[in-house]
Amino acid sequence: MSAADNHIVARASPASRIAAFIGVLLLIGLIAAPWWAGRADMRLISEICLYVALASLWNLLAGYAGLVSVGQQAFVGLGGYFLFAATIFFGVPPLAAIPLAAAAGAALAVPIAVLIFRLRGAYFAIGTWVVAEVFRLVFAQVSALGGGSGTSLPAGIVKGIAASRSLREAYTYWMALGLAVLVVAMVYMLLRSRRGLALTAIRDNELAATSLGIDIWRTKFFVYVISAALTASVGALIFLQKLRISPDAAFSVNDWTAFVIFIVVIGGIGTIEGPIIGTIIFFLLRETLADLGTTYLLVLGFVAIAVMLRAPKGLWGYVKDKTGVELFALTRRVVPKR
Amino acid sequence: MASILSLRDVEKSFGAVTVADQLSYDVAAGEALGVVGPNGAGKTSMFNLITGTLKPDSGDIAFEGRMITSTSAAARCRAGIARSFQIPQPFGGMSVFENLLVAATQGAREPARRANALCLDVLEQTGLMAKANALAGSLTLLERKRLELARALCAKPRLLLLDEIAGGLTQHECEALVGTITDIRSTGVSIVWIEHVVHALLAVVDRLIVLDFGRKIADGDPHDTMASREVQEVYIGIEADA
Numbered sequence A: 001m002s003a004a005d006n007h008i009v010a011r012a013s014p015a016s017r018i019a020a021f022i023g024v025l026l027l028i029g030l031i032a033a034p035w036w037a038g039r040a041d042m043r044l045i046s047e048i049c050l051y052v053a054l055a056s057l058w059n060l061l062a063g064y065a066g067l068v069s070v071g072q073q074a075f076v077g078l079g080g081y082f083l084f085a086a087t088i089f090f091g092v093p094p095l096a097a098i099p100l101a102a103a104a105g106a107a108l109a110v111p112i113a114v115l116i117f118r119l120r121g122a123y124f125a126i127g128t129w130v131v132a133e134v135f136r137l138v139f140a141q142v143s144a145l146g147g148g149s150g151t152s153l154p155a156g157i158v159k160g161i162a163a164s165r166s167l168r169e170a171y172t173y174w175m176a177l178g179l180a181v182l183v184v185a186m187v188y189m190l191l192r193s194r195r196g197l198a199l200t201a202i203r204d205n206e207l208a209a210t211s212l213g214i215d216i217w218r219t220k221f222f223v224y225v226i227s228a229a230l231t232a233s234v235g236a237l238i239f240l241q242k243l244r245i246s247p248d249a250a251f252s253v254n255d256w257t258a259f260v261i262f263i264v265v266i267g268g269i270g271t272i273e274g275p276i277i278g279t280i281i282f283f284l285l286r287e288t289l290a291d292l293g294t295t296y297l298l299v300l301g302f303v304a305i306a307v308m309l310r311a312p313k314g315l316w317g318y319v320k321d322k323t324g325v326e327l328f329a330l331t332r333r334v335v336p337k338r
Numbered sequence B: 001m002a003s004i005l006s007l008r009d010v011e012k013s014f015g016a017v018t019v020a021d022q023l024s025y026d027v028a029a030g031e032a033l034g035v036v037g038p039n040g041a042g043k044t045s046m047f048n049l050i051t052g053t054l055k056p057d058s059g060d061i062a063f064e065g066r067m068i069t070s071t072s073a074a075a076r077c078r079a080g081i082a083r084s085f086q087i088p089q090p091f092g093g094m095s096v097f098e099n100l101l102v103a104a105t106q107g108a109r110e111p112a113r114r115a116n117a118l119c120l121d122v123l124e125q126t127g128l129m130a131k132a133n134a135l136a137g138s139l140t141l142l143e144r145k146r147l148e149l150a151r152a153l154c155a156k157p158r159l160l161l162l163d164e165i166a167g168g169l170t171q172h173e174c175e176a177l178v179g180t181i182t183d184i185r186s187t188g189v190s191i192v193w194i195e196h197v198v199h200a201l202l203a204v205v206d207r208l209i210v211l212d213f214g215r216k217i218a219d220g221d222p223h224d225t226m227a228s229r230e231v232q233e234v235y236i237g238i239e240a241d242a
Helices: A014-031 A039-064 A073-090 A094-116 A121-140 A155-161 A165-192 A194-204 A206-211 A216-242 A253-267 A273-292 A294-310 A314-323 B043-051 B073-079 B096-107 B112-125 B141-154 B171-186 B198-202 B222-227 B229-241
Strands: A007-010 A333-336 B003-014 B017-028 B032-036 B058-063 B081-083 B159-163 B190-194 B207-212 B215-220
Touching (some): A014 A165, A039 A194, A039 A216, A039 A253, A073 A121, A073 A216, A094 A165, A165 A194, A194 B096, A206 B073, A253 A294, A273 A294, A273 A314, B003 B043, B003 B190, B043 B081, B043 B190, B096 B112, B096 B141, B112 B141
Parallel strands (some): B159 B190
Antiparallel strands (some): A007 A333
16 A cells, blocks of 8 residues: 555645634625725725735745845836726726736736846846836826826716715725735635745745756746736726826835835745735834824834844744744645544 | 766866866666765766756757757756755755655646655655655754655656765665665666765666766776776875875
């Protein structure tokens, strides 16, 4: 009898089953938010959802594929401008522009990847930032979209989403929630797949990965294009909620990359749970310290330094190392058959 | 017999240091070839050249009759060449089982169910079943070396390159390892084995080559080669100096 006959390979654990159950309850509660939450609360939850999506995508890039980009604002801004251009010039319904923004993001990510994948490490990071700055400067030249000072979404288009303001807000809220769920689910499914196994191997050891048949360039390229596409969708939704866009807001390295890096690093890079936990901590800090002005940014800096010194793998990485708990069932465990 | 691996005038140097100097030899299908030589003789570099993590300055490498000199390392593994690393290169954040699964799914391209079965069998064969769920990063050095062998096997190679896997083993463990490698050979896998533990090597290989400064200085029957003058000079000369 071979070993395969008396062992099975399992993935779910009690912790992951409980987490899935709580996750579903939480999701039902959040879907129903327009009936129980106030407008300010829904706005905040939307923002949290959009940051969960951005952070999960950046984590996929940096934490798994080793692509430390500081230029993801290129795709946030691109998505935002795509929404404005598609709705104003081509009459595309705003909610339809959000998935289309993903296609635009992917289409642009392909040539950018071919170009910047020639760079390594810190040079890659700087390269991505340069690309984002080029985007910002280019969009500042488009006078039809307001040039450097930006433009607002015309009232007619806004009304086209839904007649009443509350329904409109409910739609964009559900879109934000849906995008966050879609991104986390995509990351989860990807990491569970064969390609995800390759990606995790690349995260741990590129030399061994390439020697075991993994095409590192193609794997990274795939991840880069997927994240760019979804980041552009998130960007489109962000600016659909803001109703106003300008190059400085759209391609802000602070808002769309620096905060996202903070979130992933304190939450736990290279884990699915990390970006979610990091986002919650980020918003807790922001909501409690927002009145302090610049002191708030100082506190963020101190928190980041403290976490990096005390728990270099982030808060979730620390918990995972201590307890082995996993909320998203990824690890395959070999269990003897009874 | 057809040759599975063929090196023709392979040259590689890093500045003034030559790691492969007019290196030519063939490995016959099903053959087990031993490689010895002092430290810095270019043995591991030769593996890097064969697996494609290092590109030669000149010369050609063929696998199963096809030129692979400019093929990527990943494609060479998928074509049927797998190696163990002298300095273990585990996927530290993954379990031992998942380390093997990477090789089975990416290198051997097995579908999920068969990949699982293959990995479980290799875990048992290499005595790593008890460590199946341990993080590879938590293994001891000897366990990591065993993982290197196990992982290479899960890529289902037709040519297996082993880089110093017997060092530090007890007599008993060494005999078990020789048994394992003999079993692998009997399934038709060709083997090239770099090893300082010569008695383990001689128990398995049909032929031995000796490298010094990237140059092949002897090639032939293992026992005759070990007893030859060149080998004695290289080895005993160095030991006398040390």
